[in-house]
Amino acid sequence: MRLLRPNLTLRRRMALPVAPVTDPQTNVLPPAREGNTALRWIKENLFSSLFDSVLTIISLLFLFFALRLALDWVFNLAQWDVITENINILMKGAYPSDQVWRIWLGLYLLGAIVGINLRAWNRELNRTTIAIAAIPLILALLPFASENARINLIIIQVTSAAAYLLTSILGDKRRRQLAAVMSILYIPVFILLLEGFTDEDGIMPLVKSDLWGGLLLSVLLATVGIIFSLPLGIVLALGRRSRQPAISALCITYIEVVRGVPLISILFMGNIMLQLFMPQSLPPIDRVVRVMMAITLFTAAYMAEIVRGGLQAIPKGQYDAAYALGFSGLKSMRVIILPQALRIVIPVIVSQFIGLLLDTTLVALVGLFDLLGIGQAILSNPNWLGRSQEVYVFIGLIYWILATSMAFASQRLEKNLGVGRNYDESQ
Amino acid sequence: MNRNSAPARTEDPIIICRDVQKWFGKYHALKGISMEVMPQEVIVIFGPSGSGKSTFIRTINRLEAHQSGQIIVDGIELTHDVRNIERVRMETGMVFQQFNLFPHLTVMQNITYAPMYNRKWHRSKAEKVAMELLERVGIPEQAEKYPAQLSGGQQQRVAIARALAMQPKMMLFDEPTSALDPEMIKEVLDVMIELAQSGMTMIVITHEMGFARAVADRLFFFDEGLVVESGTPDELFNFPKEERSKQFLAQILSH
Ligand SMILES: Nc1ncnc2c1ncn2[C@@H]1O[C@H](COP(=O)(O)OP(=O)(O)OP(=O)(O)O)[C@@H](O)[C@H]1O
Ligand SMILES: [Mg+2]
Helix, strand or coil: CCCCCCCHHHHHHHHCCCCCCCCCCCHHHHHHHCHHHHHHHHHHHHHCCHHHHHHHHHHHHHHHHHHHHHHHHHHCCCCCCCHHHHHHHHEEEECCCCHHHHHHHHHHHHHHHHHHHHHCCCCCHHHHHHHHHHHHHHCCCCCCCCCHHHHHHHHHHHHHHHHHHHHHHCCCHHHHHHHHHHHHHHHHHHHHHHHEEEEECCHHHHHCCCEEEEHHHHHHHHHHHHHHHHHHHHHHHHHHCCHHHHHHHHHHHHHHHHHHHHHHHHHHHHHHHHHHHCCCCCCCHHHHHHHHHHHHHHHHHHHHHHHHHHCCCHHHHHHHHHHCCCCCCHHHHHHHHHHHHHHHHHHHHHHHHHHHHHHHHHHHHHHEEEEHHHHHHCCCCHHHHHHHHHHHHHHHHHHHHHHHHHHHHHHHHHHHHHCCCHHHHHH | CCCCCCCCCCCCCCCEEEEEEEEECCCCEEEEEEEEEECCCCEEEEEECCHHHHHHHHHHCCCCCCEEEEEEEECCCCCCCHHHHHHEEEEEEECCCCCCCCCCCCHHHHHHHHHHHHCCCHHHHHHHHHHHHHCCCCHHHCCCCCCCHHCCCHHHHHHHHHHHCCCCCCCEEEECCCCHHHHHHHHHHHHHHHHHHHCCCEEEEEECCHHHHHHHCCCEEEEEEEEEEECCCHHHCCCCCCCHHHHHHHHHHHC
């Protein structure tokens, strides 16, 4: 696959003069565009023939009416009180209100970590960075945010900006180390904050995870699944290719068994069976943790196959060159082969992650109240009879925003890492 | 122009191959190759396609395992022992027909990673050596580029620099110029000639007979997994003994 798109980051990094990009195959400059105006574009693309024009007009009419219906519904027909009244429970489930400050504290930390990471991995502030950095502020401006939420969101924004500025003091390498360490530590720290560790009268009394819910739970499940399934998947993929027959047989069996079973049955198994197999002497594993394990183990099997696909795309010459330079099997995997293989499969990995996010809605079936589960609980309250459209549209919109941001982030990552850059010449 | 000025060789051979045999399944690819290479010697291997040249050279750093016979490199016998294999590979640089640069790394990283990871050099030392090598192969200005941004000849010179960065005692070349356009062949050969003259021990598979005439001490003609004939360039070019060598040389020299 040849690349026709210039690698902008690369050029920037090297401070090369930006020359017109040539097609590497032919070395021909792209044709010059004269009079590149909007009008010309419209004429060329939308009204180039009679048939085109008819299609364009029909589509426009359709769009117009659809949009008018949608807007009419959003602004005149829909009754959004079901959302505004329940926004807290939609966001955090049954998490006790007097302990909500712990979630906010966790989010301040998250803001700081985002700030550090933005500073560490980006060479300069660009539009995307600013858009990501300003998410708390944008949320604070949403119409249904409560006074309390607004204040907290603004604190997150300030923490994030402060962390960004403070990280600037450090050198390039230190920044990245800090960012990596903080990011790895974050999830356990956040879970500890949610869970609490003191008794009833302490500052952080235990909050049983059965009470966690809503968007909080959905995002937590998805994040944990994403973070742990990829390394596990890599290990499984390498195990599957292992020359040790016992190891590869084990990995193949695991992968194929898990891929042959729907997530929901693994969730049920994790929920019921795990408890049966556990020795009585051990304390029972928390239900949320069981679900996290089930989701991670399930996704890892798919991840393994994705990674294996990437590994297969690496030509034998890369192994030859690495071995010839004295890299051991493990080191050549880590330094030479895996970075290339993972880059190739980023788009597939991300769509798997998006699938994972959307699949977390299944946990409602084993008694957890994720965002969708909370929505259904709200709708079962007779007070909110007939508001299902509003609730489902709102929940759908949240999932859509989350999934789309992941897709968008993946595109940025691909661009930064030069996925699809022309590698052919060196193979 | 053989290197008559080279010091008299009294040392032991640095590479010893005795009756090396190799099968791919049922196919007998190497049928008993013996060869001794002295330090600072330049060996050229040539022969028809499929004669086992690549297979043989790849047994020397164990990219292919031989199944019978003996290979001793720098005093270390190649067996299944992984530690020995890695020790041999550190002392043996290899350059491939298809360059095999690491596409996700810059030229500088391509060159510095192996000494940093495998010889535990500090980055600053590795980068200093890399810059010297890039200057030696004539492309110091390409250090921050990615392989795909270089021409074939430049890529192959980076590959040579990458192998040299490990400071190997010997270099193996598997048809280093046959994937190159004619105008780039010379720039790579020049680097290899300079390397040979600097005293590097080299085994080179090539059909560039000009190169062989210029720097080879001995030539080996391979056919069907055997060494059909070997000798100095003078012996092989002017007085080939075997019918097959005569025919093959006539073919490639007529080009
Ligand atoms: N991995 C392999 N599996 C099976 N057969 C192989 C393998 N590698 C090489 N061979 C066979 O061994 C024989 C020798 O191959 P080799 O690559 O050593 O030839 P060569 O002399 O280098 O040829 P060329 O000039 O085309 O590079 C060929 O017949 C080839 O098909
Ligand atoms: Mg070959």
